[in-house]
Amino acid sequence: MKAAVVGHPIAHSQSPTIHGHWLESTGIAGTYEALDLHPDAFADEIRALVERGFQGVNVTVPHKEAALALADTTDETARRIGASNTLVFTQGKIQARNTDAYGFWENLAPSLTGQTPKRALVLGAGGAARAVLVALQDAGVQDIVLANRTLSRAQALADELAVSARIEPLSWDDAESLMDQQMLPLIINTSSRGMKGENPITCTLAAQTSQTVVNDIVYNPLQTALLQSAEVRGCRTVDGLGMLLHQARPAFQAFFGGRVVVDAGLRHKVERRMGLV
Ligand SMILES: NC(=O)c1ccc[n+]([C@@H]2O[C@H](COP(=O)([O-])OP(=O)(O)OC[C@H]3O[C@@H](n4cnc5c(N)ncnc54)[C@H](OP(=O)(O)O)[C@@H]3O)[C@@H](O)[C@H]2O)c1
Known part of the structure; x- marks a missing residue:
């Protein structure tokens, strides 16, 4: 199983640390990577990931509105917020969700x-x-x-x-x-x-x-x-760190099927990676 976070730039993203922690703790055989997608190529690159068998992507700046526009279907929350931070790929179709709220x-x-x-x-x-x-x-x-x-x-x-x-x-x-x-x-x-x-x-x-x-x-x-x-x-x-950690939980579940928790171990890992402590 494969998932990623897409943004431009992307080096700052903590999503690989968060999802990597959960892949390790659940023992699920999956990969999670960070992909820098230029806005001009966003739609084509996302469709290519669908073709390559990815389960979905997290979406960060500046692609959240483009992600909503690209999707075949949109959940109610993403529609109301007007942006998507999670694209889930199912049977070749792209569903836009938003887990920030x-x-x-x-x-x-x-x-x-x-x-x-x-x-x-x-x-x-x-x-x-x-x-x-x-x-x-x-x-x-x-x-x-x-x-x-x-x-x-x-x-x-x-x-x-x-x-x-x-x-x-x-x-x-x-x-x-x-x-x-x-x-x-x-x-x-x-x-x-x-x-x-x-x-x-x-x-x-x-x-x-x-x-x-x-x-x-x-x-x-x-x-x-x-x-x-x-x-x-x-x-x-x-x-604000807990919001960042919690928004990732429904995405992990959609991509990899595992139930995960936000605990002190995850929080400390992200704090250390960001140099916050
Ligand atoms: N914890 C999390 O998971 C999480 C998630 C998303 C965002 N965030 C954080 O939330 C913050 C905002 O993100 P965003 O995506 O909403 O950014 P955004 O769309 O660019 O909006 C920025 C907001 O900040 C205001 N602002 C900027 N500089 C200001 C200043 N000097 N004085 C007063 N207001 C100022 C802007 O006001 P104007 O309309 O007047 O420009 C606007 O309301 C960022 O720090 C981001 O890291 C955290």
């Missing part, structure tokens, strides 16, 4: 102590925010404030993705004031701010308490400035 929620849920918050503040309105907004609504969050540096992008995303929740667009500055003035049960950073090489999020979270859960989906660094501020306030904090 699943990975996000699996990582966050244990910190919510069994209760879905009614309200959440989401920072950022890029590709990752789409999966987060879908997951929050599926989990029953009813009131979402969506803040973005470019307000028009938050407005457009709110218009497109609001189904079961109210999504209120907000400017970045107003979101910083909100975090200082009003206790929020859940704050999620989906923007690239705080990522290695980008400006950190330096707000003080003055109104947040131990009742607030703060999740930064950025995982490099693991402990972002936002999570440090949250810890100072006594909030529960969740880093």
Whole structure:
């Protein structure tokens, strides 16, 4: 059995480490490789992998929208998110799935102590925010404030993705004031701010308490400035690495048929490979 992750560039991808760990732990006879596919050749290269008997591929930047467009069928979540991170090949056909919303929620849920918050503040309105907004609504969050540096992008995303929740667009500055003035049960950073090489999020979270859960989906660094501020306030904090690990589980199962878990051994392996510890 053969699977791969495809992107351009691809050297940064942790998927070979994650799937390699699971192939080893399950003893399944399979291979998982990283393939750098140029956008101009994407569709042809994917069809060639189908012909070569691959079970499927994980898809990363910049191919997630192209993957959705290429597929013969699309699952409901990928359609709503508007992008696919997993292509599954069955009997010569390509099915587009998206497991980012699943990975996000699996990582966050244990910190919510069994209760879905009614309200959440989401920072950022890029590709990752789409999966987060879908997951929050599926989990029953009813009131979402969506803040973005470019307000028009938050407005457009709110218009497109609001189904079961109210999504209120907000400017970045107003979101910083909100975090200082009003206790929020859940704050999620989906923007690239705080990522290695980008400006950190330096707000003080003055109104947040131990009742607030703060999740930064950025995982490099693991402990972002936002999570440090949250810890100072006594909030529960969740880093982004678990989302990356959990989104891979349904893909592994689809490619190789094995049930796998995200455990400390896998997490440490990825942390070491990325130089995070
Ligand atoms: N943990 C995981 O599994 C996982 C999965 C996916 C992504 N991520 C992380 O999530 C982050 C975003 O990824 P993405 O795919 O959504 O990227 P993207 O589509 O390029 O979107 C980037 C977002 O960040 C905002 N932004 C960028 N620089 C900013 C700044 N200086 N101040 C305020 N906002 C800023 C952008 O705002 P504008 O609209 O104003 O440009 C936009 O909302 C990345 O750090 C990525 O590594 C993590």
